[in-house]
Amino acid sequence: MKSFRFALIRNFVGTVFVTLLIVFFLFNAITNEFISAEARRELEGNKTNIENMTPRPSPETFYFRMQPPVEVMEGILVQVRQLGSIRQLMMNSDGIVINEHGEVVSPNPNQMSGDMAAEVHQLANHYQNNRESFENEAMVRFAGGRGTYYLLSVTYPINEDLSFSVLLYTDITSALQFMRRINQTLGFLLVISAFISIAMSILISSRVQKSIIRLCNYAEIIGRGNFNEKVENFDYKEFSKLAQSMNNMSDKLNISENNQKQFFQNVSHELRTPLMSIQGYAESILEDVFNKNEASEIILAKSERMAALVNQLLYISRMDSGLDEPNITAFSLNNLLYDCAERIKILADKSGKEIIVDLPEGERFIKADEDKVQSAIDNLLSNCLRHANTLVRIRYTAANNYIKIIIEDDGAGIDKADIPYIFERFYKGASGNSGLGLAICKDLIEKHGGSVKAENIYEDSDGFFDSSEAVPKGARFIIYMPI
Numbered sequence: 001m002k003s004f005r006f007a008l009i010r011n012f013v014g015t016v017f018v019t020l021l022i023v024f025f026l027f028n029a030i031t032n033e034f035i036s037a038e039a040r041r042e043l044e045g046n047k048t049n050i051e052n053m054t055p056r057p058s059p060e061t062f063y064f065r066m067q068p069p070v071e072v073m074e075g076i077l078v079q080v081r082q083l084g085s086i087r088q089l090m091m092n093s094d095g096i097v098i099n100e101h102g103e104v105v106s107p108n109p110n111q112m113s114g115d116m117a118a119e120v121h122q123l124a125n126h127y128q129n130n131r132e133s134f135e136n137e138a139m140v141r142f143a144g145g146r147g148t149y150y151l152l153s154v155t156y157p158i159n160e161d162l163s164f165s166v167l168l169y170t171d172i173t174s175a176l177q178f179m180r181r182i183n184q185t186l187g188f189l190l191v192i193s194a195f196i197s198i199a200m201s202i203l204i205s206s207r208v209q210k211s212i213i214r215l216c217n218y219a220e221i222i223g224r225g226n227f228n229e230k231v232e233n234f235d236y237k238e239f240s241k242l243a244q245s246m247n248n249m250s251d252k253l254n255i256s257e258n259n260q261k262q263f264f265q266n267v268s269h270e271l272r273t274p275l276m277s278i279q280g281y282a283e284s285i286l287e288d289v290f291n292k293n294e295a296s297e298i299i300l301a302k303s304e305r306m307a308a309l310v311n312q313l314l315y316i317s318r319m320d321s322g323l324d325e326p327n328i329t330a331f332s333l334n335n336l337l338y339d340c341a342e343r344i345k346i347l348a349d350k351s352g353k354e355i356i357v358d359l360p361e362g363e364r365f366i367k368a369d370e371d372k373v374q375s376a377i378d379n380l381l382s383n384c385l386r387h388a389n390t391l392v393r394i395r396y397t398a399a400n401n402y403i404k405i406i407i408e409d410d411g412a413g414i415d416k417a418d419i420p421y422i423f424e425r426f427y428k429g430a431s432g433n434s435g436l437g438l439a440i441c442k443d444l445i446e447k448h449g450g451s452v453k454a455e456n457i458y459e460d461s462d463g464f465f466d467s468s469e470a471v472p473k474g475a476r477f478i479i480y481m482p483i
Helices: 004-053 059-064 069-085 114-129 131-137 173-223 237-286 292-321 333-350 370-387 437-446
Strands: 093-099 104-106 140-144 147-159 162-171 329-332 354-358 365-368 391-398 402-409 451-459 474-482
Touching (some): 004 093, 004 162, 093 114, 104 114, 114 131, 114 140, 131 147, 147 173, 237 292, 333 354, 333 391, 365 370, 370 437, 370 474, 437 474
Parallel strands (some): 354 391
Antiparallel strands (some): 140 147, 147 162, 391 402, 451 474
8 A cells, every 4th residue: 555655755756857858858849949940040041142252153143244253252152141130030150152063262271370271171971972852952961070050052143164152150068068068057957856855845844744644643542442542733734634523523423322322211211110010010901900091002002102203213224224315296285284193182181281273265275295204294283282281383484485384382481592403303302302303393394395493482462472571481493395
C-alpha cells in the first residue's frame, strides 16, 4: 500500500520538475525560432539592399545591352564590401563572392587574417559541397568547427559562360552561447528547485501525516466507546474542520449510546411487566385463583401491548435498513382522517374522552403512502388521547403547496425541556412509554418530504386553542405534507 507522505512528496517534486522542464524546452524552442527569424530578416534585408543598389543581372540586361562583365563584377563586389556599413537588425552579417570555379573572389584571400580566412574557406567549401541545399534561395544552418551560421546564396549570371554567387552569412555563435548560459542557469535553478521542493514537501507531508495519525488515534478511541475525549488544535483548517466533525460525531454517538441504554432498560421493563402479569395470571388460571375470563382478558391486553412494542422495534429495523420506502398513491385525506378518528374513538369512549373531527367541506386528495400517513396520524392521536383531559381535536388547512394537519388535546401540555427532543428516537419524556412512537411518526412524514413539529397550546375565549405565554392547556402536533 502506498504511503500518503511518499505520494505527496513524489507529486510535489514531480510537478515542480515537470514545470521547469517545460519552461526549459519552451525557452529553447522560442529562442531558436527567434534567432532563426532574426537571421532570415538580417540576410534577406542585406540581400534586398544589395539588389536595390545593384540590380540583379538578367539575360535582357547583359545579353542584349552587352554590359561588360568586368563592370558588373566590380559593382557587386563594391556592394558586398559595404555590408559592414549597412544597418544591422540584430546580428552582424557578411558576404562572400564565389566565381563559377568555386574560388573566393571577395574578400581577397591574400588580405584576410588566418582566422577570417579559415572561416571564409569553411563556409565556401560547405556551399560548394551542398549547393542543392541552397536551391530556391533557401536559408541553410551550418555548424562548423569555428561556429554556427545561417547562410543564404544569390547567383548572378553575367553571360552564358560566366556567373558568380554571393554567399550571405550571419554568425549566431554568440547568440547560441548566450542561450547555453541561460540553459545552464535554468538547469542550476532546476536542481535548486528540486532540493527546495523536496524539503518543503517533506515538511508539509510531515505535518499532514501527524494530523492524520492524530485523527486515526482519535477514531480508535471513539471506536473503543470513549466519547469524552476531544481532539483539536490542528495546523490546517481542513483538519480542524474534520476534527470538529469527529467531535460532533462523538457527542452524537454518546447521546445515542445513552439513549439506547435507556431504551433497552425501558424495553426490558416494558416487556418484563406484562410478561410477569401474563405469567401470574396464567398460574392463577391453573390454580383456579382468578376468574378465567377476567384473567384471559388481562393476558390478552398485556400480549397486545407486547406485540405493539415488538412491531415498533421491527419497523425501526426496516427503517434503518432502507427497506421501507413509501408506495405513493392518491387518496382522500378527509376519509383517512375520519377513519383514524373512528378507530381511536373506541379507546376514547372507554376513557370518557371525546374525539372532535373538524374538517372543511369537500374532499381533499393528496399523493402519499396511505398506510404510512395513517400510521403517523394514529400515533399522534394515541399520544394526544393518552394525555388529554376530555377531548382530542383533529383538523387540517390547505395552502398553495402543502397541507397542514393539526392534532391537539386539552391535557397538561408538553414539558418545555422535552419539546426539542420529543421526536428523537429512544427519547422518553416523564410520562412516555418506549420513546419510539413519535420518532416513527417523524420518519413516516419525512419520507414523504414533509415535516412534523410539537408545541404547547393555550385556551382562548372561544374554548378552542391559541398561543400565548399563559399556562399550557394542551399539546398541539402539526404535520406539513406537500401537495
